Amino acid sequence: MPRNVIVGHDALLQIPGIIADLGINGPIMLLSGDTTMKTVGTKVQNLLQEQGFDLVTGIVGRITYDEIKRIETVVQKAHAVLIVAVGGGRVIDTAKVVSYNLDIQFISVPTAASHDGIASSRASVVTEAGNVSVAAQPPLAIVADTGVIATAPHRLLAAGCADIIANYTAILDWELSHRLTGEPISEYALTLSKITAEILVKNASLIAHYDETAVWIVVKALFSSGIAMSIAGSSRPASGGEHKFAHMLERLAPGAALHGEACGIGTILGMYLHGGDWKSIRHSLRLIGAPTTPSDLGISDEVCLQAVLRAREIRPERFTIFDTGVTREAAEAAVKALYEV
Numbered sequence: 327m328p329r330n331v332i333v334g335h336d337a338l339l340q341i342p343g344i345i346a347d348l349g350i351n352g353p354i355m356l357l358s359g360d361t362t363m364k365t366v367g368t369k370v371q372n373l374l375q376e377q378g379f380d381l382v383t384g385i386v387g388r389i390t391y392d393e394i395k396r397i398e399t400v401v402q403k404a405h406a407v408l409i410v411a412v413g414g415g416r417v418i419d420t421a422k423v424v425s426y427n428l429d430i431q432f433i434s435v436p437t438a439a440s441h442d443g444i445a446s447s448r449a450s451v452v453t454e455a456g457n458v459s460v461a462a463q464p465p466l467a468i469v470a471d472t473g474v475i476a477t478a479p480h481r482l483l484a485a486g487c488a489d490i491i492a493n494y495t496a497i498l499d500w501e502l503s504h505r506l507t508g509e510p511i512s513e514y515a516l517t518l519s520k521i522t523a524e525i526l527v528k529n530a531s532l533i534a535h536y537d538e539t540a541v542w543i544v545v546k547a548l549f550s551s552g553i554a555m556s557i558a559g560s561s562r563p564a565s566g567g568e569h570k571f572a573h574m575l576e577r578l579a580p581g582a583a584l585h586g587e588a589c590g591i592g593t594i595l596g597m598y599l600h601g602g603d604w605k606s607i608r609h610s611l612r613l614i615g616a617p618t619t620p621s622d623l624g625i626s627d628e629v630c631l632q633a634v635l636r637a638r639e640i641r642p643e644r645f646t647i648f649d650t651g652v653t654r655e656a657a658e659a660a661v662k663a664l665y666e667v
């Protein structure tokens with residue numbers, strides 16, 4: 327569990343104090359993304375250098391095992407004793423794995439409320455066989471500056487909400503697997519994941535305003551969902567068939583959707599296949615401003631259909647509704663339902 331969680335306006339200003347309090351002594355590696363380094367990364371860099379911290383910076387690319395190895399070498403060469411990860415989900419996940427492998431600490435500084443990996447002890451790594459979920463270091467501290475996050479494009483916040491709404495089907499899939507395959511379940515992780523999604527949906531109209539209050543609500547939900555994953559020791563409470571669909575979609579149409587956006591559509595589809603209230607999932611996503619159809623993403627229905635049918639190729643050991651022998655006809659009906667008025 328993180329030792330320090332700071333969420334609020336100008337929270338970035340507290341980073342030097344947090345590091346000093348932690349008694350960290352030695353070079354610090356600041357990891358950021360291509361875009362985020364130019365804005366928030368540089369701001370954090372200046373803050374730390376003004377306070378006399380010995381700082382090295384690095385830019386993270388796509389999260390693959392090769393990229394993780396590359397960053398590990400950079401961190402080792404710098405003799406860094408702490409990583410400060412400033413960016414979106416990719417940057418934070420990379421820092422998590424690198425710090426776990428090198429046994430050093432890291433601080434999570436999300437620049438967008440776009441994913442629930444802000445606090446979790448898992449990381450999602452892209453491989454040729456699709457995304458794999460690997461054990462990683464949870465952050466020692468989280469610093470979420472609501473002012474900074476509120477300036478990120480609304481699309482990113484909506485994606486974060488969709489990543490939380492995905493908990494609804496992730497839970498259904500976990501329960502299904504528990505009943506059918508005997509997979510162990512954690513009631514605490516499951517309940518926390520469910521409540522998190524329910525609170526988020528209850529606040530959907532506030533989130534739609536897209537101000538710092540909205541950011542505050544979403545960051546709390548992302549944190550809570552991450553903790554559910556840490557309790558479970560797996561991403562199971564927040565990643566079911568809708569995530570398998572999303573990871574497959576990312577393979578079939580790279581870059582067409584943000585992670586959370588694909589998960590949101592996967593949640594409608596998964597809920598439809600479960601025979602649950604998929605319309606209310608779609609309603610919440612619409613209210614928040616997340617995409618709900620393939621055409622919203624600029625991809626064809628056929629690609630979406632293939633992602634439904636091939637979702638089971640991702641992480642085959644994780645049993646979900648997408649692994650129950652979905653026929654082409656059933657998949658077509660599910661994709662068609664996305665457009666239903």
Ligand SMILES: NC(=O)C1=CN([C@@H]2O[C@H](COP(=O)(O)OP(=O)(O)OC[C@H]3O[C@@H](n4cnc5c(N)ncnc54)[C@H](O)[C@@H]3O)[C@@H](O)[C@H]2O)C=CC1
Nearest residue numbers: 361414415416437438440441442443446448449450478585
């Ligand atoms: N470890 C875990 O438990 C979880 C991991 N993830 C992983 O996280 C990643 C998805 O996270 P995302 O943040 O959606 O992807 P991302 O890190 O690729 O960021 C998406 C885009 O947002 C931009 N961005 C970030 N902050 C910005 C800002 N303040 N202003 C303007 N642009 C900004 C980035 O430059 C990038 O282009 C995936 O790799 C996913 O698998 C997602 C959920 C949970």
Ligand SMILES: O=C(CO)COP(=O)(O)O
Nearest residue numbers: 442450459561564565569
């Ligand atoms: O995205 C996640 C939860 O939102 C977890 O990632 P995986 O789907 O890779 O386990």
Ligand SMILES: [Zn+2]
Nearest residue numbers: 442489569589
């Ligand atoms: Zn996710």
